[in-house]
Amino acid sequence: MDKEKKGLVLLSGGLDSTVTLSICRKSNIEIHAMTFDYGQRHKIELDFAKWQAKKFNCKSHKIFKIDLYGGSALTDQIDVPKNENVDLIPNNIPVTYVPGRNIIFLSFAAGYAEYLDLEDIYIGVNSVDYSGYPDCREEFIKIFEKTINMSTKKGIEGKKFRIVAPLQKLDKKEIILIGKNNGVDFSKTSSCYNPTNMKKCGLCDACLLRKKGFDEANLDDN
Amino acid sequence: MDKEKKGLVLLSGGLDSTVTLSICRKSNIEIHAMTFDYGQRHKIELDFAKWQAKKFNCKSHKIFKIDLYGGSALTDQIDVPKNENVDLIPNNIPVTYVPGRNIIFLSFAAGYAEYLDLEDIYIGVNSVDYSGYPDCREEFIKIFEKTINMSTKKGIEGKKFRIVAPLQKLDKKEIILIGKNNGVDFSKTSSCYNPTNMKKCGLCDACLLRKKGFDEANLDDN
Numbered sequence: 001m002d003k004e005k006k007g008l009v010l011l012s013g014g015l016d017s018t019v020t021l022s023i024c025r026k027s028n029i030e031i032h033a034m035t036f037d038y039g040q041r042h043k044i045e046l047d048f049a050k051w052q053a054k055k056f057n058c059k060s061h062k063i064f065k066i067d068l069y070g071g072s073a074l075t076d077q078i079d080v081p082k083n084e085n086v087d088l089i090p091n092n093i094p095v096t097y098v099p100g101r102n103i104i105f106l107s108f109a110a111g112y113a114e115y116l117d118l119e120d121i122y123i124g125v126n127s128v129d130y131s132g133y134p135d136c137r138e139e140f141i142k143i144f145e146k147t148i149n150m151s152t153k154k155g156i157e158g159k160k161f162r163i164v165a166p167l168q169k170l171d172k173k174e175i176i177l178i179g180k181n182n183g184v185d186f187s188k189t190s191s192c193y194n195p196t197n198m199k200k201c202g203l204c205d206a207c208l209l210r211k212k213g214f215d216e217a218n219l220d221d222n
Numbered sequence: 223m224d225k226e227k228k229g230l231v232l233l234s235g236g237l238d239s240t241v242t243l244s245i246c247r248k249s250n251i252e253i254h255a256m257t258f259d260y261g262q263r264h265k266i267e268l269d270f271a272k273w274q275a276k277k278f279n280c281k282s283h284k285i286f287k288i289d290l291y292g293g294s295a296l297t298d299q300i301d302v303p304k305n306e307n308v309d310l311i312p313n314n315i316p317v318t319y320v321p322g323r324n325i326i327f328l329s330f331a332a333g334y335a336e337y338l339d340l341e342d343i344y345i346g347v348n349s350v351d352y353s354g355y356p357d358c359r360e361e362f363i364k365i366f367e368k369t370i371n372m373s374t375k376k377g378i379e380g381k382k383f384r385i386v387a388p389l390q391k392l393d394k395k396e397i398i399l400i401g402k403n404n405g406v407d408f409s410k411t412s413s414c415y416n417p418t419n420m421k422k423c424g425l426c427d428a429c430l431l432r433k434k435g436f437d438e439a440n441l442d443d444n
Binding site for chain 1: 284286287288289290291315319320321322323324325326328329330332333334336337338356357359361362365366368369370372373374375376377378
């Protein structure tokens, strides 16, 4: 392992962040993972995050508990929308959008990376087969990187942070194929926005996009 | 009161944020306050924040509890530096710097403002008589405003957030005089980084800068 290279991975326990973690493991760096317990409905994610962090041999894994406000179907008493199939997902920002979520997560990541004295922050955002959240787009990632480099001790002292989003331009099928190749156990990842008794609903945007990806990759999702 | 105008104030319970709150009250808007309990040594701030939110008639006040990492003398087992007088404060980023603190606070504020459906976020940062933290400078505030307007639903739908920092270019004396004029009770604000039994230490950067301000304003700090 390259002792000099370290990375911090935002690991939700979902499919995308787990594939991102598998990419880091392939590159043989020292991996630190961080996960947020923010009152999400899909708490099963947290157990999967722990499982994957262990499986991919992370040097450390910390779950941060944070108080969030409501305002999203993922955290509040608002129904998660269901659609018959992926082509019927409306083309706007859905009610599952959590205001400010990725800004908050990446801000914590920047501070924690500074604390751990590392520069590379990995995040599994992508904006091809996604739910239309504005904080998953490449423009956001770029400006956020600039922001943290202006507002942290490390950044202004010249050791620049990089936000690495290896899945940014990939579609779900491509992400799944990379994960498969890297030995990801998909049965230990959760995508559903509204699972019941650990079972996915099959009808939320995230379930539909995941199903489309597995269909196109000609793989079973289990 | 102008029912249409609302603002969210980041209220720590310190001198600067309390003066910022008094400025909002003068402008007669509907005020929502938010405070963070992040494991700071100077927890007395939280009680003062509650007291000031009530005194200045905030419509709501919420304290967010967040898990932070260590790495700062404000949250960790690192000694808070003491100096004999204000001219001896070294000209570098001190160990009281909390990695990523203002990025995290402002990210939460952006998400919470979106939840409350308001656009103006007030913060008491200033960069004249300050401890040299990079996340208090005007360049940071400007780029952060741009960032949240690109990464939130409200921002990309055209209702732009503004981060208002009315104290940005003021020195401590000017800040204190505005507060005095607005009826701030300074005895219910805390600046000290390392108080013992609710008593300020008198020797940390924050105590020295506060003392300098009161001396120059010809006022007693009580």
